[in-house]
Amino acid sequence: MSEVLTAPLVVEFPFTRSLGPVQSAFLTGLREGTVLGVRAGDGRIVVPPTEYDPVTAEETRELVEVAPAGTVTTWAWNPAPRRGQPLATPFAWVLVRLDGADTALLHALDAPGPDAVRTGMRVRIRWAAERTGAITDIACFEPHDQPPDEGQPAAHDGHFAAPVTGITTPARLDYTYAPGRAQSRYLQALGGRKTIGERCPSCRKVYVPPRGACPTCGVATDTQVEVGPRGTVTTFCIVNIKARNVDIEVPYVYAHIALDGADLALHARIGGIPYDQVRMGLRVEPVWTEDGRYPDHYRPTGEPDADYDSYKELI
Amino acid sequence: MTKEPVAVVGIGQTAHVAARRDVSLAGLVREAAQRALDDAGLAWADIDAVVLGKAPDFFEGVMMPELYLADALGAVGKPMLRVHTAGSVGGSTALVAANLVAARVHRTVLTLAFEKQSESNAMWGLSLPIPFQQPLLAGAGGFFAPHIRAYMRRSGAPGTIGSLVAYKDRRNALKNPYAHLHEQDLTLEKVQSSPMLWDPIRYSETCPSSDGACAMILADRAGAARSPHPPAWVHGGAMRSEPTLFAGKDFVSPQAGKDCAADVYRQAGITDPRREIDAVEMYVPFSWYEPMWLENLGFAAEGEGWKLTESGATELDGDLPVNPSGGVLSTNPIGASGMLRFAEAALQVRGRAGAHQVDGARRALGHAYGGGAQFFSMWLVGAEPPV
Numbered sequence: 001m002s003e004v005l006t007a008p009l010v011v012e013f014p015f016t017r018s019l020g021p022v023q024s025a026f027l028t029g030l031r032e033g034t035v036l037g038v039r040a041g042d043g044r045i046v047v048p049p050t051e052y053d054p055v056t057a058e059e060t061r062e063l064v065e066v067a068p069a070g071t072v073t074t075w076a077w078n079p080a081p082r083r084g085q086p087l088a089t090p091f092a093w094v095l096v097r098l099d100g101a102d103t104a105l106l107h108a109l110d111a112p113g114p115d116a117v118r119t120g121m122r123v124r125i126r127w128a129a130e131r132t133g134a135i136t137d138i139a140c141f142e143p144h145d146q147p148p149d150e151g152q153p154a155a156h157d158g159h160f161a162a163p164v165t166g167i168t169t170p171a172r173l174d175y176t177y178a179p180g181r182a183q184s185r186y187l188q189a190l191g192g193r194k195t196i197g198e199r200c201p202s203c204r205k206v207y208v209p210p211r212g213a214c215p216t217c218g219v220a221t222d223t224q225v226e227v228g229p230r231g232t233v234t235t236f237c238i239v240n241i242k243a244r245n246v247d248i249e250v251p252y253v254y255a256h257i258a259l260d261g262a263d264l265a266l267h268a269r270i271g272g273i274p275y276d277q278v279r280m281g282l283r284v285e286p287v288w289t290e291d292g293r294y295p296d297h298y299r300p301t302g303e304p305d306a307d308y309d310s311y312k313e314l315i
Numbered sequence: 316m317t318k319e320p321v322a323v324v325g326i327g328q329t330a331h332v333a334a335r336r337d338v339s340l341a342g343l344v345r346e347a348a349q350r351a352l353d354d355a356g357l358a359w360a361d362i363d364a365v366v367l368g369k370a371p372d373f374f375e376g377v378m379m380p381e382l383y384l385a386d387a388l389g390a391v392g393k394p395m396l397r398v399h400t401a402g403s404v405g406g407s408t409a410l411v412a413a414n415l416v417a418a419r420v421h422r423t424v425l426t427l428a429f430e431k432q433s434e435s436n437a438m439w440g441l442s443l444p445i446p447f448q449q450p451l452l453a454g455a456g457g458f459f460a461p462h463i464r465a466y467m468r469r470s471g472a473p474g475t476i477g478s479l480v481a482y483k484d485r486r487n488a489l490k491n492p493y494a495h496l497h498e499q500d501l502t503l504e505k506v507q508s509s510p511m512l513w514d515p516i517r518y519s520e521t522c523p524s525s526d527g528a529c530a531m532i533l534a535d536r537a538g539a540a541r542s543p544h545p546p547a548w549v550h551g552g553a554m555r556s557e558p559t560l561f562a563g564k565d566f567v568s569p570q571a572g573k574d575c576a577a578d579v580y581r582q583a584g585i586t587d588p589r590r591e592i593d594a595v596e597m598y599v600p601f602s603w604y605e606p607m608w609l610e611n612l613g614f615a616a617e618g619e620g621w622k623l624t625e626s627g628a629t630e631l632d633g634d635l636p637v638n639p640s641g642g643v644l645s646t647n648p649i650g651a652s653g654m655l656r657f658a659e660a661a662l663q664v665r666g667r668a669g670a671h672q673v674d675g676a677r678r679a680l681g682h683a684y685g686g687g688a689q690f691f692s693m694w695l696v697g698a699e700p701p702v
Contacts (some may be wrong), residue, residue, distance in 0.1 A: 007446035016434050020339030050386050051341050056545045057359040057389030066451060147336045166336060171376050209597055216559035235468070237460030238514035247450070251514075254451055256461055256545030263562035280468055285664065294449050308468070312486035315465040 002060055005184045012172035022051045024165050033127060035067045037101050037153065044102035045153055051157050064153040067099035069144055074104075077114040084172075086096040092117045096141055100153035108140040115244035122146065128169035133164030133298050138287050180315030182212030185224065193288055197262050199223040205263040215259030228259035230297070230305040236266075253278045258314040259297055265314055274292055281305035318417040320700050322539035322546035323661040325355025325532030331646040332496040334433035335526040339379065344429050347528035348388055351425065355532040356543040360388035362532070363421035366429040368408030369650030370685075373440035375431050388427065398552070402598065402685030404428060405529065405653025406692030409681075412533050412551045413694070419543040422535045422599075429528035430648035437524060438650065440548035449639040456521055457600065460513035462566040463603040466689040467515065468569060470606070472621035474515070475490040478601035479624055480508040481520045481644055484599070487631055488533040488641025490670035495525045495646040504668050514605065520602035520644075529655045536700075547661035551582030551676070552694035559687035566688055578678070580613070583695040584702075586658040587612050592695070593676040594636045594663045595629075598683045600643045605629065609637070612682065612693075631671065637661065653683030657694055665692035 019027060022038060028248035029036040038049035039062040041131050046054070053060050053200065073096045081087055086108035094117070098124050111117050124144035131137040179187070180284065182198060186209045189196040195207040200214035206225050213220050236255035236309035239248075256265035270278050283303040286295030327350025329335070335343055341501070343582060344367075352358065365388050377383065381397040383476050388395070398408040403427035410596050412426035435549050438454035440557035467474065482503045487492035503517070538647035539546045555575035557564070576588075599605045606620035614635060629637035637646070640659040643652050662668040673679075677698045684691050 005447060009444075009446055011373075013376060013435060013439060014372070018336045018339060018431075019436070020337070020342040023339055044395055051339065052345065052386040052389075052429065054386050054391055057386065057391070070365040105336075133552060169376070179447050183447065194490070200562075203562070214562070235461040235465040237516070238458060238511070239457055240510070240514065241454075241456070241512045243438050243454055243457070254457055254461070264560060268449070269451060280464070291448070312469070313563070315469070315565075 003179055003184065003188070004178060005172035005187060006176050006178045007120065007144045009175040009177040010172065011175070012170065014168050014170045016124070016166055016168050018166045020051060021061070021073070022049050023160070024163050025049075027133040027135070028163045029162065030135070031131045031133040033068070034156070035068055035098060035125070036063050036156055036158065038063055042089070045100060046103050047098055047105055049103035061160040061295065063156045064099045066153050069122065069146060070096045070098035070101070071123045071125055071150070072109070072117070072119055073111065074119055075117050075189070083191050085134070091140065094123065094141060096123055099149040100151070106210045107138055110140045110142050113265065116143070136168055163265060180212055182221070183208040184293065186210055187293065190293060192199050194226055195228045195259060196224045197227045199225050206261060207264065208259060208262040208266050225261060227261035228286070230283060230285045230301055231257040232311050233270065233278065233280060233284060234258050234311050235280055236278055238272065251275050255298070258311055263314070268295065269297040270299070271297035279305065281308060281311065296301045319419050319535045321413045321416045321549040322534050322536070322542065323353040323465065323531055323549070323665070323696065324534045324538055324542040324546045325357065325378065326530070326658045327351030327354055327666075328493050328529040328572040328658065329527045330493050331525040331527035331648055333495070333523070333525065334430065340375065340431055340681060341384055342681065343431055343526065344427055344528045345383055345387045347425055347429070347530040348425060350383065351530035351532050354544065357423070358388060361423055361654055362389060362393065362425045364394040364396075364424050365390040365413040366396045366408055366415070366426045367426060367431055367698060368654065370399070370401055370404055371440060374403060374437055375434045375436060388425065394573070397617050400685055400690040400692065402600070402649055403653050403683040403692045404685060405595040405651050405655065406657055406681065406683030406694070407554050407653070408689070409654055410554055410692055411515060411658045412553055413549050414537055416431050416533050417652075419535070423538050425530060426654070427528060427653040428651040431526045432648060433522045433526050436512055437512045455515050456513040459601055460516045463601060463690070464515055466567045466607050468605060470621055473625070474607060476506065476606055477520045478503060478517070478622045479517070480599065480602035480605040481506045483630055484602075484638050484644040485644045487639050487671055488645035493646070494641040495523050495527070495647070496641070497599055497620040499533070504620040516601050522600040522643045522647035523645070525646055525648040527646065527651050529651045529658050531654070531661070532601045535625070544667065545630070545698070547664045547696040547698070548650040548700045550695045550697045551579040552688070553578035553582070554692045556691070559689050567607060568611045568617065568689070569688050571689065572684065572691045575693050576612045578692045579695050583694065588680070589615070589635060592678050592680050594639060594660065594673040594679040596638055596640060596642065596659040596679065597679050598643055598653060599638060599654055600647065602644060604635055608682065612680070630672065636673045639668065639673055653685070653692060656683050657681035660694070661696045664696050
């Protein structure tokens with residue numbers, strides 16, 4: 001049994017959000033230390049405010065100001081906070097119904113331990129020292145001993161100077177990526193500068209890179225076959241535009257190469273020839289660098305070009 | 316028991332632009348849905364179910380947006396489904412909705428597809444680094460350009476065909492107020508001298524990156540009878556899939572696309588698509604896909620699609636207008652792009668396409684594809700109910 005490879009894979013991006021009228025008012029309000037809700041068709045005050053009525057689907061635009069203090073409606077203790085959570089020390093996730101609101105807001109409660117938290121307890125907002133117009137303007141909630149404010153929430157026009165209209169919400173996913181047994185075998189063979197494919201026992205096609213199964217027949221590939229090292233450029237494009245994740249100088253030639261003995265083309269870069277002289281049918285061979293896992297690129301072998309009929313089924 | 320005939324009784328779309336910074340995601344989809352309801356003369360309470368589609372979640376970074384959008388689409392207390400088949404999703408979403416009506420599960424269904432590309436970066440989303448693999452790919456253009464070169468070699472098409480398509484679609488877009496690109500000053504020479512991005516694809520032969528949404532209301536016979544405007548009737552619809560890569564895959568004319576079209580034509584009783592279909596809205600994100608799909612969809616023999624394009628047959632006043640709306644080349648909110656093709660086909664047979672109306676269109680094809688040319692969805696709509 002050969003070694004199966006794994007590697008960390010981090011996917012992250014600073015996504016942007018345009019807010020629209022209701023979320024813009026809500027987040028700008030937080031920046032100003034004001035919590036806004038919206039009145040739904042049935043008279044309930046929804047906090048955080050929604051743009052559309054949860055019952056009738058009509059637009060909701062009647063904003064009201066609610067209190068910065070409220071009552072915990074339920075909670076769960078978080079003993080081991082993770083990166084990006086509101087507090088670095090253990091805390092309670094709480095749903096808080098702010099005074100004047102009919103729905104509850106999810107946030108963190110700073111408390112010494114689970115014994116200090118109970119449903120029905122009174123809490124208030126601890127504002128962040130620097131506020132930008134984001135849910136994190138509420139640093140967290142903290143215990144509070146004032147009784148509920150029984151007054152009706154006041155109407156608010158939602159207008160503030162310099163409203164926040166968009167925010168950036170960075171997202172990050174951490175994976176452990178495993179390419180699987182077939183890919184691992186392929187990569188290990190590349191370490192010895194050999195390219196191996198795997199043959200489908202049913203249709204006899206040789207897959208390079210192998211994926212462990214034939215996608216057409218739906219059966220496991222069972223035989224390893226060394227292919228190449230030479231091959232034929234079946235088609236290509238010249239890339240003149242840099243992608244965010246690809247660190248290759250442009251222009252470069254991105255080619256489909258049918259290695260001799262393979263039944264479908266793999267994809268690689270062509271070098272050792274001016275980019276505008278690459279052509280379909282060009283015969284190429286791999287060029288290895290000292291520590292590269294893959295051939296750095298493929299270069300012309302100097303053989304005559306392959307006849308179109310010899311590779312047209314592989315395009 | 317026969318299927319219930321399905322009618323398109325309402326269509327709505329947003330104006331498509333590079334960035335809709337004035338609305339939230341919810342506000343964006345709402346705009347299209349409200350316009351579809353207005354067109355159908357219906358209210359939120361009249362909708363029985365909502366079927367939503369969009370392309371990969373990385374295109375906005377909102378995981379399971381259907382949950383967040385339930386309020387905005389009036390789906391509370393109703394069934395709500397989300398469909399995902401990459402770029403073809405707008406088409407498959409409409410077909411899932413149509414099947415719910417055809418099967419008499421629901422009588423009136425809102426179907427909607429969207430993308431707010433400005434909140435992410437599609438080229439990033441399509442080129443995520445994978446451990447142990449060489450990072451080579453440069454977005455969708457880099458993926459599809461070699462297949463276009465293969466088509467050019469196989470068909471012997473002159474190198475200018477792609478520019479003719481781009482110039483035609485961008486001029487058609489001038490007649491479509493919802494289209495993203497309105498390039499008043501574009502000339503064929505400008506298309507042909509625009510920068511080469513992924514040779515053989517030039518800048519002016521690629522689709523833009525758009526924010527937008529498209530919605531349709533699908534109804535049964537009774538719903539169609541109450542419709543304030545003429546409905547479009549679904550005469551056939553099909554989806555087909557195949558793997559991204561396999562030995563023997565024909566990227567130039569994928570088998571799944573041929574099979575999908577054949578199924579739709581069989582359902583609709585079409586034997587000669589070139590003569591019997593009056594307008595086509597096909598998914599052409601890179602100009603050369605027009606001649607390629609003309610062959611794949613049976614409008615031209617293999618290797619002959621470019622001749623149809625070159626002859627002018629696919630122009631707005633030709634005998635087989637392709638993408639009278641301006642198509643994906645002029646408007647590309649990815650998840651919505653397939654539904655826009657389906658909706659624009661329906662607008663044509665309803666006679667409600669405005670300045671880009673094809674005179675007398677009675678039957679129109681809507682087409683979408685996605686992934687590595689591996690998901691296909693199509694429908695054929697007509698001005699008359701199916702027999």
